[in-house]
Amino acid sequence: MLPDVTDAVSPAVGLTHLQIAAAVISGAAVTYVLRAVPLLCLRKRVENPFLISLLRLLPYGLLSAMIFPDIFSAADSTAASSAGFFAAAAAASLNAKLTCVALAACAAAYIFLVLAQGG
């Protein structure tokens, strides 16, 4: 089932290889600039207590918003995703390592997905 490279310029996209390459490169360039500029510009330690707190809390706020509610649809079905979430929360509460937590969540979701198909 190798994709056929000969019909590369398909009607669905309707672009030449050059146009696609331009799209790919502009996306990569923008993403890199967003990542590099803060590291290059903010080279000092922040001293203001509010800003210290804010910079420390920001990733937790953003990560939490990325988790909820999307985690409940992460593994195709809501039941399997919820099983994965509770497995992750339980493993994380026991201070398991990141890899173990990820494995526990994937295993729980996998079992639910297989069971839902009637075994």
Next chain:
Amino acid sequence: MKTTSAANTYADVTDHREFCIGLRDALPIFWGYLSVGFAFGMLAVKTGFPIWAPILMSMTQLSGTGQFATVHVTEAGGGVPEIILAVTVLNLRYVLMALSISQKIDPSMPAWKRMIAALGDTDEIIAVALKRNTLITLSYMAGLTACSYAGWNLGTILVAAGASFLSPNLIGALGMALYAMFVAIIIPEARANRAVLFTVCTAAAANIVLRILPHAVRPADSWTILISGVAAACAGAALNTFQNRRSRRNPTCSRM
């Protein structure tokens, strides 16, 4: 509350060891990225892109939201300006994540090293790096990035290879990996620190509320994440600063 500047010493190991610790710490990212990279490749090929396009995107971008946006905008007939706009908006949170991690980097790290470290500033890599209680070295970042990059690109390349040995159930289950990893990063910190707990709960509640708004007034998902995440962190930081100031005036008050 601990400040980021509390961790102002390097881990006492060689660069080679740091790189290996990075590789090992990124293993859960590897598995998660394998699944996302695969899903991305499938979508791009289904959309009608030649197989080299998603592979080149994964090799040059290493950003889920950015790459999916590039595919969707191009499919909708958008050109380079539209792609730049969409990717900027969707990936604005990288600026905030990178600002946060900048405080865990030695201020004397030269610009060229910072430019290399920035290659791997994804949500997942920064989240894992946050768990380290020492300064982040370039070697550690390189290890994290190399392992994650391998998973991401392997996933995309598997699409080209056919990948019939991966069952849909397995792909679906692997979709949990990154979220589970986020949960594992947040929970211990939220239990140890009330400001983090407050921020996490507020952000989750705010994002869920924004998502159930009627379609007509609801901002795009990337905006609801930015709005709820930033608002929650601001509220947490304000509360934290206020409490610390009060407890300095009255030392018997418990610190947050």
